[in-house]
Amino acid sequence: xxxxxxxxxxxxxxxxxxxxxxxxxxxxxxxxxxxxxxxxxxxxxxxxxxxxxxxxxxxxxxxxxxxxxxxxxxxxxxxxxxxxxxxxxxxxxxxxxxxxxxxxxxxxxxxxxxxxxxxxxxxxxxxxxxxxxxxxxxxxxxxxxxxxxxxxxxxxxxxxxxxxxxxxxxxxxxxxxxxxxxxxxxxxxxxxxxxxxxxxxxxxx
Amino acid sequence: xxxxxxxxxxxxxxxxxxxxxxxxxxxxxxxxxxxxxxxxxxxxxxxxxxxxxxxxxxxxxxxxxxxxxxxxxxxxxxxxxxxxxxxxxxxxxxxxxxxxxxxxxxxxxxxxxxxxxxxxxxxxxxxxxxxxxxxxxxxxxxxxxxxxxxxxxxxxxxxxxxxxxxxxxxxxxxxxxxxxxxxxxxxxxxxxxxxxxxxxxxxxxxxxxxxxxxxxxxxxxxxxxxxxxxxxxxxxxxxxxxxxxxxxxxxxxxxxxxxxxxxxxxxxxxxxxxxxxxxxxxxxxxx
Numbered sequence: 390x391x392x393x394x395x396x397x398x399x400x401x402x403x404x405x406x407x408x409x410x411x412x413x414x415x416x417x418x419x420x421x422x423x424x425x426x427x428x429x430x431x432x433x434x435x436x437x438x439x440x441x442x443x444x445x446x447x448x449x450x451x452x453x454x455x456x457x458x459x460x461x462x463x464x465x466x467x468x469x470x471x472x473x474x475x476x477x478x479x480x481x482x483x484x485x486x487x488x489x490x491x492x493x494x495x496x497x498x499x500x501x502x503x504x505x506x507x508x509x510x511x512x513x514x515x516x517x518x519x520x521x522x523x524x525x526x527x528x529x530x531x532x533x534x535x536x537x538x539x540x541x542x543x544x545x546x547x548x549x550x551x552x553x554x555x556x557x558x559x560x561x562x563x564x565x566x567x568x569x570x571x572x573x574x575x576x577x578x579x580x581x582x583x584x585x586x587x588x589x590x591x592x593x594x
Numbered sequence: 595x596x597x598x599x600x601x602x603x604x605x606x607x608x609x610x611x612x613x614x615x616x617x618x619x620x621x622x623x624x625x626x627x628x629x630x631x632x633x634x635x636x637x638x639x640x641x642x643x644x645x646x647x648x649x650x651x652x653x654x655x656x657x658x659x660x661x662x663x664x665x666x667x668x669x670x671x672x673x674x675x676x677x678x679x680x681x682x683x684x685x686x687x688x689x690x691x692x693x694x695x696x697x698x699x700x701x702x703x704x705x706x707x708x709x710x711x712x713x714x715x716x717x718x719x720x721x722x723x724x725x726x727x728x729x730x731x732x733x734x735x736x737x738x739x740x741x742x743x744x745x746x747x748x749x750x751x752x753x754x755x756x757x758x759x760x761x762x763x764x765x766x767x768x769x770x771x772x773x774x775x776x777x778x779x780x781x782x783x784x785x786x787x788x789x790x791x792x793x794x795x796x797x798x799x800x801x802x803x804x805x806x807x808x809x810x811x812x813x814x815x816x817x818x819x820x821x822x823x824x825x826x827x828x829x830x831x832x833x834x835x836x837x838x839x840x841x842x843x844x845x846x847x848x849x850x851x852x853x854x855x856x857x858x859x860x861x862x863x864x865x866x867x868x869x870x871x872x873x874x875x876x877x878x879x880x881x
Contacts, residue, residue: 470671477661497626497627546807
């Protein structure tokens with residue numbers, strides 16, 4: 390990851406959302422983007438120019454634009470029409486962003502479009518976040534990584550966030566993932582956790 | 595066989611799809627994929643097919659197709675009659691808030707200029723007060739009061755339009771509860787389709803979000819009504835049967851919303867008995 394001093398940045402065309410520029414690079418704010426927050430509180434997954442990424446819950450393309458600065462191609466899935474309009478605009482200006490208007494709980498609707506990827510990044514406000522991740526792992530290459538931004542309040546507002554967190558980790562392990570890192574995004578985002586896991590190189594028999 | 599956006603693959607052989615961007619968009623909407631036997635597409639297959647020349651070409655063409663597909667989906671999403679009504683209702687509610695805040699502020703400002711002025715024991719309606727402020731104040735305060743009055747006029751006109759549009763988009767729901775309240779219910783649910791999918795129990799407490807979550811989290815008493823409190827049968831009902839009336843009304847509204855979505859015209863065979871049931875709700879049961 391590129392840092393100027395302590396500031397996380399990405400190299401690309403600026404002005405996407407009036408982001409601050411620093412020495413010609415785009416500042417990637419941890420308070421705005423959960424992925425940027427992960428790179429501040431934890432290790433995350435190093436992004437590189439050879440990587441192909443499936444991004445679930447792309448919203449209006451703010452974080453997508455930074456991921457696209459680092460990687461080869463980003464398949465950006467978003468369900469709601471309003472943010473999709475912004476995402477399409479981002480895609481028009483970046484050759485490596487593929488916008489897909491579809492429901493992340495239904496990978497079969499966008500399966501013919503998405504090639505095998507090195508990283509699945511998921512940030513969706515849905516109750517069944519672990520099963521969405523597991524269903525989308527068909528696109529993940531063996532040995533590829535999954536970054537799950539767990540919105541505990543979307544799973545169940547009544548439950549304790551810690552409990553939701555433990556249940557999600559258990560579900561991911563049961564599906565064959567190896568959990569590499571799991572951190573809370575405090576102080577940048579409340580009740581949000583990041584879980585980084587690896588898909589095993591060979592499927593379990 | 596595996597079908598991808600660029601063509602069909604069978605036993606290692608590939609049949610490229612021919613057609614322009616729009617044809618490919620229609621194709622991807624029509625494909626159905628079995629996920630248990632699915633393997634993701636590979637750009638090299640598309641090159642071997644003769645569909646594209648290299649990796650860059652593959653991505654460029656895929657992007658063009660996906661942008662066109664997304665644009666088409668967005669357009670379809672906004673083509674429903676409820677999409678604009680939703681924005682109208684939300685604008686209306688925001689205007690109410692703005693008018694209230696500005697009126698309060700203008701009144702405070704006016705009281706600074708007139709230290710002897712008080713609103714106590716006068717029962718002056720807000721719009722009359724704003725008019726007085728406009729007439730009696732010089733400079734910016736007078737102009738602000740004038741703007742508030744204009745905003746109120748625009749708000750009234752918008753409310754009429756909302757009501758008329760709701761009668762058209764939600765004929766059955768509007769007949770039971772009035773256009774404005776019907777439109778608010780629809781906006782709160784997020785559209786006509788989501789409203790028609792809600793159970794009656796959810797419609798009953800639409801708009802009582804804070805109370806509902808307080809109930810779920812800390813077991814305070816559950817809310818009896820949300821937006822539907824605005825219906826006269828609910829807010830005029832005696833306190834002890836209000837919950838009952840709200841429940842009956844919500845039950846009928848749930849049916850009405852489904853009729854609105856699936857038929858789109860008023861259904862008298864449903865409306866008359868439903869109206870009667872709502873009118874007698876609580877009365878016969880209270881015996």
